[in-house]
Amino acid sequence: NAGVTQTPKFQVLKTGQSMTLQCAQDMNHNSMYWYRQDPGMGLRLIYYSASEGTTDKGEVPNGYNVSRLNKREFSLRLESAAPSQTSVYFCASSVKGQGDSGANVLTFGAGSRLTVL
Amino acid sequence: EDQVTQSPEALRLQEGESSSLNCSYTVSGLRGLFWYRQDPGKGPEFLFTLYSAGEEKEKERLKATLTKKESFLHITAPKPEDSATYLCAVRSPPGGATNKLIFGTGTLLAVQP
Numbered sequence: 001n002a003g004v005t006q007t008p009k010f011q012v013l014k015t016g017q018s019m020t021l022q023c024a025q026d027m028n029h030n031s032m033y034w035y036r037q038d039p040g041m042g043l044r045l046i047y048y049s050a051s052e053g054t055t056d057k058g059e060v061p062n063g064y065n066v067s068r069l070n071k072r073e074f075s076l077r078l079e080s081a082a083p084s085q086t087s088v089y090f091c092a093s094s095v096k097g098q099g100d101s102g103a104n105v106l107t108f109g110a111g112s113r114l115t116v117l
Numbered sequence: 118e119d120q121v122t123q124s125p126e127a128l129r130l131q132e133g134e135s136s137s138l139n140c141s142y143t144v145s146g147l148r149g150l151f152w153y154r155q156d157p158g159k160g161p162e163f164l165f166t167l168y169s170a171g172e173e174k175e176k177e178r179l180k181a182t183l184t185k186k187e188s189f190l191h192i193t194a195p196k197p198e199d200s201a202t203y204l205c206a207v208r209s210p211p212g213g214a215t216n217k218l219i220f221g222t223g224t225l226l227a228v229q230p
Contacts, residue, residue, distance in 0.1 A: 004160070035220075042121075043161070043204070043220040058217065090160050104149070104208065106218065108160030 002026050004109035006091050012115045013081045021076040021112050023091030031094045032074035033058075033106065034066060036087040043090065049074055081116045088113050119144045123205050123221035130228050133194045138224045140205030141187040149208040150188050151218060152181050154201045161204055195228045202226070 004025045013019055025032065033048040045058030049068040063085060065077045074093075078085060092106040124139045142150065149168055153161035165174040167183040174181045178199060180191045190203055202225045206218040 040222060042222040043206075043218075045217055048217065092160075104218075105151075105163045105166065106161075107163070110160050111158070
């Protein structure tokens with residue numbers, strides 16, 4: 001079982017360059033998320049998609065855009081990268097959709113380490 | 118503002134030396150507290166969910182407990198393979214996406230043989 005697959009695993013960009021982080025899940029989950037993880041800050045939610053066709057801002061959305069391409073895929077785009085976006089990015093998915101009650105366990109990918117020079 | 122605070126930031130134990138990790142939270146209506154384990158270079162891996170004060174969950178050498186203000190992750194007779202960062206998260210109340218999680222900064226546990 002692949003679970004949540006993120007590409008690329010590592011990327012180095014120059015300030016102002018653009019790039020897209022790809023995420024795909026094969027668990028038929030409804031919701032997908034993008035988090036960033038920085039030392040001393042914990043995991044912070046950038047954007048999420050509660051179901052196919054919907055996306056919403058999280059805690060730190062500035063400088064990012066997302067696309068829920070289909071139920072499996074959720075991409076994160078940096079239009080003009082800045083050094084402050086140097087981080088490890090995690091994609092996650094969960095079976096529960098918006099409004100669903102009960103446990104909502106997130107399954108995370110292995111992460112994408114991005115460095116912006 | 119919803120907040121999760123974990124302590125200590127780092128903990129070093131000898132193999133077999135039991136201890137506890139703390140997660141204190143302030144949230145307007147707890148809808149679940151989650152514990153995750155994260156190994157270096159990997160994504161977090163789910164361990165437990167707790168919903169109400171007094172609830173306990175166990176898995177091998179780990180036991181999670183919950184009160185109205187905090188959760189503890191008790192590690193009994195740890196082994197070197199228990200070395201990891203342990204993350205605590207709470208589920209935010211309804212409004213927008215009901216499934217958002219707010220994470221603490223984690224406790225880095227090192228178990229020496």
